[in-house]
Amino acid sequence: MVCQHVESDVSIYHCEPLFASGEVVGLLYLQSHVEEENRFRLVALVENIASALVNQNLQKDLLEQTVHDPLTGLYNRRYMEETLNAEIATASRNNTELGLIMADIDHFKHINDEFGHDAGDMVLRTIANEIQNSFRSNDIVCRFGGEEFLIITKSHPLHTLIQRVEDLRASLSRLELHYNGRALGKTTMSFGVAMWDKSLSTETSAIIRKADAALYQAKKNGRDRIVVG
Missing domain, CATH: 3.30.70.270 (Reverse transcriptase/Diguanylate cyclase domain)
Known part of the structure; x- marks a missing residue:
């Protein structure tokens, strides 16, 4: 099964979904083969990236709450x-x-x-x-x-x-x-x-x-x- 986002001339690649809080928040795409001994490093990398993305979204949401009026959506x-x-x-x-x-x-x-x-x-x-x-x-x-x-x-x-x-x-x-x-x-x-x-x-x-x-x-x-x- 080939991912739809992969170019037709690419034969070796690896896709790893970024999971956080039970949801997929992104996708890590590597255009290379991942050796078995590097799998644990990849898992750790994916977890860190997913956590960083969630934190970034939380910070953005908090910023929105601090500058916008919740009823009208205008600046406060x-x-x-x-x-x-x-x-x-x-x-x-x-x-x-x-x-x-x-x-x-x-x-x-x-x-x-x-x-x-x-x-x-x-x-x-x-x-x-x-x-x-x-x-x-x-x-x-x-x-x-x-x-x-x-x-x-x-x-x-x-x-x-x-x-x-x-x-x-x-x-x-x-x-x-x-x-x-x-x-x-x-x-x-x-x-x-x-x-x-x-x-x-x-x-x-x-x-x-x-x-x-x-x-x-x-x-x-x-x-x-x-x-x-």
């Missing part, structure tokens, strides 16, 4: 703070654009109270997906906490950023969400936009406060709108 607040600090340093050094958007779901408490927390979780996941799809892959979309989201944008001039946020706001307001056959009503968001410049401190708290103040003003002005700080 811890990752946001570390990334924002690095992006401010880059913007300061290169004199490039850096924007921050604080977004909050309007009347989210009503959804939880009226329809339950499972419905609220569904709304959070849906809106997180809408936000993620509205920004470029090099923009950083995070769940800031509760029903608040934060987006770090790079190389967007202010007028372009405002239009992008307006497109998102309009798209969200057209959503018709249902849970267990019940309409959840209109879903809207308020947005506070801030741009970092050298008049601000390089501490992350400065631009976050600026965006948060703009978001507060958007809420105060009637919600479902954008305010630039």
Whole structure:
């Protein structure tokens, strides 16, 4: 029996499955003959490789858990703070654009109270997906906490950023969400936009406060709108 991955002109080879935790995690392929006296060395090598692969996957999973919000799959607040600090340093050094958007779901408490927390979780996941799809892959979309989201944008001039946020706001307001056959009503968001410049401190708290103040003003002005700080 010849393995399907082996080239037709290969006549001598050895395949050894990599087992770990009862599963095959890989395959060791040697294009040579393994002498009987070297079998025990091969077995030890296979076990070490399999163990290393499992450990690598575990480390990757742990890293994913430490930087992503488990409900929405977006980056979490811890990752946001570390990334924002690095992006401010880059913007300061290169004199490039850096924007921050604080977004909050309007009347989210009503959804939880009226329809339950499972419905609220569904709304959070849906809106997180809408936000993620509205920004470029090099923009950083995070769940800031509760029903608040934060987006770090790079190389967007202010007028372009405002239009992008307006497109998102309009798209969200057209959503018709249902849970267990019940309409959840209109879903809207308020947005506070801030741009970092050298008049601000390089501490992350400065631009976050600026965006948060703009978001507060958007809420105060009637919600479902954008305010630039």
